Amino acid sequence: MSADPADPTTDDSTDDAAAEVGVDVVREALLAEVAALPSLPGVYRYFDSGGQVLYVGKARNLKKRVSSYFQKDHGGTRIGHMIGRIARMETTVVRTEAEALLLENNLIKTLNPKFNILFRDDKSYPYLKLVSHGFPRVAYYRGAVDRKHTYFGPYPGAWAVKETILLLQKVFRLRTCEDTVFANRSRPCLLYQIRRCSGPCVGLISPADYAQDVAHAERFLRGDAEQVIETLQTQMMAYSDALEFERAADVRNQITALSRVLHQQSVEESSLSTRDRDVDVLAVRVHGGRACVNLAMVRGGRHLGDRAYFPTHVEEATALSADEADERADRPSVEQQVLEAFIAQHYLGIAPPPALVMSHAVDAALLEALSEQTGVRLHAQHQPREQRRVWLEMAEKGAQIALARLLAEEGSQRERTRALVDALDLVVPDLDAFRIECFDVSHTAGESTQASCVVYQNHGMRNNEYRRYNIEGITGGDDYAAMRQVLTRRYAKLAEALNAPDASGSGSVKGLRMPDLVLVDGGRGQVAMAREVFTALGLDLSLIVGVEKGEGRKVGLEELVFADGRDKVYLGHDSAALMLVAQIRDEAHRFAITGMRARRASVRTGGGRLEEIPGVGPKKRARLLQRFGGVRGVTAASVEDLAGVDGISHDLAETIYRALH
Known part of the structure; x- marks a missing residue:
């Protein structure tokens, strides 16, 4: 007997039956794939029917771990909900569990799965850059580092870098001006007048003396401040014995400024051991379904400040971990899971310091894997004493305050969202x-519309x-x-x-x-x-x-x-x-x-970077800026003036002139 096409009930039941058959086919295919998995370490990924990644996991034994998801009825739990959405899976076999740890978190950062703890770091860390030059300058820098220059950091924020640069100006009087400005100075700038620079641009300090100041600054940034003071004291006495009293007075002023800085630091430099020079302090707090990891940085024995991180998918990931058959006998706490996720994801792109102080213990295999990958032998401690204990308490307090602020702000914002939806009478399911x-x-006035x-x-x-x-x-x-x-x-x-x-x-x-x-x-x-x-x-x-x-x-x-x-x-x-x-x-x-405003300024100062002009590379740009003292000078130059620069032909000079006008 044929089905009546006018009967909607018949159509619905047919569709439901077809859907059930489809689900059964998918599940049979998954079970067959699970049965063929090897009993080796590896990483597995679950995908839904739309290709979205649901979960990324690691396993000491791929076959045992993955099969545990499909061997029992998980009901209406979060893991049951996830398993019901799995349409396909992918696996990768690795040599060791440590490799699985690193690959897992690489994939989590790349794929953004819904059921994993994910830390988003939208901003790169800033560095203090010592630019390679006959008279090196200190500069704020954010981006990839290279071997040409010397970098110190990373620092938790821009303010920490700028404070350190100001300190170096006060104590060691290192220059901060751009190289193009430095090359075209005829008299010292205001920074020299207020004793923040030693005036190397106009020869007011010899290359040897400036190099010595740079060396002292580098030692200070690496945490050897006391040795720097001792060296300066010896140098001051030598100048005094040679009756060079003005130079001795300059060194004395350096010692005074550096001593004042050390006195203002919350950390007593002389009490720090070598292992306390570079430390990352990690404190985690979990409350109200949200988590916070507060990272405090200690570099060269100086506490540089902290930064709070708030992961996503915490509830999904921890609920999934609580339901699944974990291979480890001691099931990790939520705090430990969050901290392990942060360490694994954060230090994939940033070299860790040799010491980590943490509020909770983490899996030793994770630290071993990171040590192997980065080449830095990591020493972790979660019950510190003395100065490290002070740092950890500061980080824990910071995590508590940051999490409380986040929950308050989210509560307020959620209420605002609901108020707007209600005011406009919108139907919003989620x-x-x-x-x-x-x-x-x-x-x-109509210019540079954006x-x-x-x-x-x-x-x-x-x-x-x-x-x-x-x-x-x-x-x-x-x-x-x-x-x-x-x-x-x-x-x-x-x-x-x-x-x-x-x-x-x-x-x-x-x-x-x-x-x-x-x-x-x-x-x-x-x-x-x-x-x-x-x-x-x-x-x-x-x-x-x-x-x-x-x-x-x-x-x-x-x-x-x-x-x-x-x-x-x-x-x-x-x-x-x-x-x-x-x-x-x-x-x-x-x-x-x-x-x-940025676009308007770009147009008014010559169309942005000179390198954007065809035929003008970094070397020719540098020659133009050195000759004319900056982009404005290049813009004001005639075609004949531009053609007089080494490497700039008359045709290229005309091209540059047209581009800037």
Whole structure:
């Protein structure tokens, strides 16, 4: 008997049966693949049907560990939920468990799986750079290090580097000016006048004496401050015996300044052993479903400050660990899991110091693996005494304060998100996934127009998803045309994917998805322009909301304007929803105006870096800057002046002149 096509029940049951058959086929294939796994160390990855990585794990015995996921019914637990989504898996066999540890965390950082603890480090660490030169200079530096120059660090933040540079200026009077400035000085600068530089640019210090100051500074940065003082005292007495009293007085001033610095340090240098010169102190706190790892850095015996890290997926990962059949007899605590994840991921790209002081013990195999990879023999301690105990207590207090602040801020932001959703009467299944994109346009009298797009999701601004758009081909100062261009560029491909006949309905293109709300900084005019763009693209007009300034453009009097014809809404000056809208709008304005100013400055000073001009490389750029004293001087030079520089032909001089004008 054939099924009645008009009966919807028959269609649904057929679909359900087909889905069950599909699930059974996938599970049988997975079980067959598990049965063929070797009993060797390795790493495994689980993927869902969309290709998204669910979990990355390591195993001393791949077959035993992976099969444990499928041998029992996990019910409605988190691990059961994850296993139900597994569509395929991949495995990699390695030689040792230590290799598995490192590969696991490399893959976690790369693949961002949903059920692993993940630490995101969006910012690289800054260094203090001693630039190689006849008269080396000290500089702030962030980026990859090389062997040409000498680097000290990393430091926990920019302020620590800048404080150290200021200290070196006060004590050792090392220069900080760029090499191009140094090469073109005819008289000493203000820093010499206030005794922050010894004036090597105009020969006020000999190369030998300056090199000696550099050597003292390097020894100080490596933690040998007491030996530096002893050397300076010997040098002062030698000058005094030779009746060179002015030079002896200069050395005396150095000793006084250095002694004052050491006295101000919270660490007594003379009481530190050699093993305490370079130490990382790690403290972890877990509360309210969130975790914080506070990293304090001690370099050269000086406590340089700390930085707090907040991992994601803590609840998923720890719940998964609690449910799975772990090979280790002593199941690690949540704090230990978080700390191990941080150590494994953080030190993959940053060389660790020889000593780690931690609030909790970690797996010795992890430290051995890191030692083998980095070539640094690590010594770890989780119950320290004396000075190390003081450092750890400071780090633990910092972790506690940072976590409390995060929970308070997240609670406040979550309430603001909920208030906005309620005020606009939106249907949002998952409040954490609620996404807002906000646009603003900035220019100066029509010059260097830029538009910004900032993103708010998961109750916070997503800085890594911000975008700037250079607006071209419009009449200067036409904000409406600029808004039309940026919205079209932002959503055209998304609209094409959504409206395609075979669209999956996911609403995303290469990781970008349609937001739940589109904020436009402006009133009816900007909203009308956004409505035209969305109508042309076939997108939902109810997503568009304009932020119109209130009477007198006063903060707190803003009104919301809708593209779908709804009446304007005033939320109230003390509304949590309005606070969130204002926060996002102000961030879009800040991002747009900083980009516009940078672009305007680039245009006014000659189109950015000289190397961007075809035919001008680093060497020719250096010659141009040395000849004319900077980009402004190059811009002011004539074609004949440019052609007079070694290596610059007349044709290239004309090219440079045209590019800068």
